[in-house]
Structures are given as structure tokens and as C-alpha cells.
Amino acid sequence: MSLIETKGLQKVFRQAVKDPGLAGAVKHLFTQRYRDKYAVEGIDLKIEEGETVAYVGPNGAGKSTTIKMLSGVLVPSGGEIIVDGRVPYKQRMENAQRIGAVFGQRTQLWWDIPVRESLSLLRDIYQVPTDRFKKNLDVFTELLGMDSFLHLSARKLSLGQRMRADLAAALLHDPKIVYLDEPTIGLDVAVKHRIRDFIKEMNRSKGTTMLLTTHDLGDIEDLCERLVIIDQGRIIYDGKLQEVKDEFARERTIHMQLSSPIPDAEELFRGLPEIQVKRSGDSLEASSDTDLSIRFDRFRCTASDIVKRVMSRGEVVDFRIDEPSIEEIIRRVYDGKLDSAALSAAGKGSA
Numbered sequence: 361m362s363l364i365e366t367k368g369l370q371k372v373f374r375q376a377v378k379d380p381g382l383a384g385a386v387k388h389l390f391t392q393r394y395r396d397k398y399a400v401e402g403i404d405l406k407i408e409e410g411e412t413v414a415y416v417g418p419n420g421a422g423k424s425t426t427i428k429m430l431s432g433v434l435v436p437s438g439g440e441i442i443v444d445g446r447v448p449y450k451q452r453m454e455n456a457q458r459i460g461a462v463f464g465q466r467t468q469l470w471w472d473i474p475v476r477e478s479l480s481l482l483r484d485i486y487q488v489p490t491d492r493f494k495k496n497l498d499v500f501t502e503l504l505g506m507d508s509f510l511h512l513s514a515r516k517l518s519l520g521q522r523m524r525a526d527l528a529a530a531l532l533h534d535p536k537i538v539y540l541d542e543p544t545i546g547l548d549v550a551v552k553h554r555i556r557d558f559i560k561e562m563n564r565s566k567g568t569t570m571l572l573t574t575h576d577l578g579d580i581e582d583l584c585e586r587l588v589i590i591d592q593g594r595i596i597y598d599g600k601l602q603e604v605k606d607e608f609a610r611e612r613t614i615h616m617q618l619s620s621p622i623p624d625a626e627e628l629f630r631g632l633p634e635i636q637v638k639r640s641g642d643s644l645e646a647s648s649d650t651d652l653s654i655r656f657d658r659f660r661c662t663a664s665d666i667v668k669r670v671m672s673r674g675e676v677v678d679f680r681i682d683e684p685s686i687e688e689i690i691r692r693v694y695d696g697k698l699d700s701a702a703l704s705a706a707g708k709g710s711a
């Protein structure tokens with residue numbers, strides 16, 4: 361059995377249906393109408409020990425609802441859910457010992473007491489042996505750079521300090537699994553990197569399994585090998601990050617700097633399929649008349665075909681090749697430009 365396993369997992373919320381305005385609110389008092397909202401609609405997910413999985417999707421896709429069910433906060437409306445051999449909503453205490461959770465928008469620290477005291481309270485709640493607590497606190501303080509604010513109360517922390525303290529709080533009892541819901545939201549680049557490095561280090565040194573939801577696709581590229589994309593409560597892609605890139609990032613762009621302009625460069629590529637030539641003035645990609653950018657489908661022709669043709673007419677001083685980022689690919693998924701049938705054929709999606 362996998363460390364985390366869900367089968368046909370569902371969560372339905374009853375949402376009030378109100379007409380707009382004050383009249384609508386008054387009418388609702390007398391004639392209440394509700395509709396069922398399927399926040400999560402039949403999710404099958406298996407996560408093995410030691411994996412770092414990105415769980416992404418557009419706003420309202422059902423990510424937080426899934427994490428709340430995995431952590432035992434919400435009771436599913438249907439389906440099965442097992443986390444490290446336990447049913448989270450039935451065995452909440454046992455489950456809590458095995459998991460850590462960081463919600464970027466909320467804190468689990470006590471607002472008015474110093475961070476150091478909050479961490480000591482968590483040590484008592486989780487019954488962490490003193491020597492392990494001390495060791496973890498030393499390591500986390502070093503890795504997260506917490507020395508300068510351990511004496512401050514959560515109320516006085518900046519967002520970046522608060523997130524670091526929250527991460528330490530979530531990992532203090534050495535949980536097997538950590539759920540990270542938007543752990544880098546609103547943070548500057550330096551703190552983001554520090555947090556990502558910390559997550560990587562915990563995964564490497566302790567084998568902690570991480571399930572991460574984020575809208576920051578840099579988090580995904582930096583931390584996760586596996587990508588699960590959810591939309592409208594259903595998984596539409598589940599597979600390796602590299603596979604989704606290979607499958608859907610077909611185009612490449614070669615940017616070349618020439619020693620002198622080549623007139624009618626388009627003629628050079630006659631006969632090659634799906635080539636787009638960008639020159640100075642066409643786009644930001646080519647900023648002077650000796651710059652030439654060629655977009656091509658890497659399954660239909662090769663970079664060397666293109667460079668060879670350019671070199672037959674001129675001298676190439678420098679060049680580089682760009683590929684679409686995972687950000688671009690996921691944006692296409694969200695915009696509906698990659699259909700879910702193709703995605704599920706590429707991975708193990710259940711759409």
C-alpha cells in the first residue's frame with residue numbers, strides 16, 4: 361500500500377443560492393435555496409514514501425479541500441482515504457502525529473508569545489523527546505536563518521519570518537508527511553529560495569514526503585519531479601514533470617546573432633514545416649537587424665537543419681535555444697489550450 365492513497369475521493373459542499381442585493385438576502389431568509397458544489401469529485405491518488413509531489417490547479421480547483429481531507433480537518437462526502445495506514449478523519453490524533461501542515465495564509469504559532477515558546481509548546485503537544493527537539497531546533501534555526509527572530513512573538517514577524525517559523529513548527533516532530541499549501545506566497549526571492557532549500561534538505565535527509573500546492577511554478581520546477589494537475593475537482597494529469605514538458609513543449613526557438621543582416625531570411629526555410637521567422641521589429645525576441653529568431657517544432661525539424669541553412673547565407677556570431685517553461689505549459693492547460701484527453705493519455709490522468 362502507498363503512504364497516501366485515495367480512491368474516488370469526494371467532497372460536496374452545500375452552498376446557499378441567493379439573488380443579488382438586499383432584496384435577495386431578505387428573500388433567502390424565507391425561501392432558502394441551496395445547491396451542491398462538488399469541490400472534489402472522485403480523486404484517485406497514490407503517493408509513495410519520500411516523493412515530492414506538486415498538486416496544482418486554477419483557483420477553486422479543489423486543492424485545499426483535498427489537503428484538508430488528507431489532514432483530517434474535513435470529512436469526505438464519498439470515496440476512500442488512507443494516510444500511512446490510517447483514515448485521517450477517524451484517527452485524527454494518530455494522523456496528526458504523522459503529518460505536518462503549512463498553510464501559507466494562516467499560522468499555527470501563538471500570536472502573542474515568542475516563537476521559541478510556541479515551538480516549546482508544540483514539543484509538549486507532540487511529545488517530542490528533549491534531545492530530538494533541541495537537535496531539530498538547532499538545525500532548523502541554522503537552515504532557516506531564524507536566530508534573529510526566535511525571541512519575537514508571531515505578531516511582530518514579517519511574512520517571510522512567519523513562514524520560516526511556521527515551517528519549523530510543522531516539522532519539529534519529524535512528521536513522515538508534510539502538506540504545504542502555498543508555502544512561498546507573497547515572499548521575496550531570497551526567502552523563497554531559503555524555504556525551497558529547506559524543503560529539499562528535509563526530503564533528502566529525513567525522507568519526508570511532501571505534497572505541495574502552489575501557484576508559484578518556480579516552486580514546482582525547483583522541488584517536484586511529479587506533477588498532479590487538478591481542475592474542477594478532478595485530476596486531469598498525473599505524471600512526471602519532465603514528461604509533460606516533453607509531450608507538450610514541442611516548440612523551440614533559436615535566437616541567432618548574425619555578423620550582417622540576411623535579407624529574405626524566410627526563403628532560407630522553404631520546405632521546412634511550421635517555421636516562424638521573427639526579425640527586428642516583429643517582436644521583442646529580435647531587437648536589431650542582425651538578430652534572427654526562428655521558432656520550430658522540434659519533432660518536425662532539428663536545430664541543426666535551421667542553423668545549417670542560416671550559415672549557408674551568413675555568419676552566425678552567437679546563438680541560444682529556448683524551450684517553453686513549465687509555467688507556459690500549465691498556463692495552456694488552465695486556458696484550455698491543452699485538452700484533458702491528451703493530457704491523460706500522456707500521464708495517468710483520470711479525465
Ligand SMILES: Nc1ncnc2c1ncn2[C@@H]1O[C@H](COP(=O)(O)OP(=O)(O)OP(=O)(O)O)[C@@H](O)[C@H]1O
Nearest residue numbers: 373374375397399418419420421422423424425426
Ligand atoms: N466551506 C466551504 N463551503 C462551500 N464551498 C466551499 C467551501 N470550501 C471550498 N468551497 C468551494 O469548493 C471549491 C474548491 O475550493 P478549494 O479551496 O479547495 O480550491 P483551491 O483549488 O484550493 O483554490 P485556490 O487556488 O483559490 O486556493 C471552490 O468552488 C470553493 O468555493
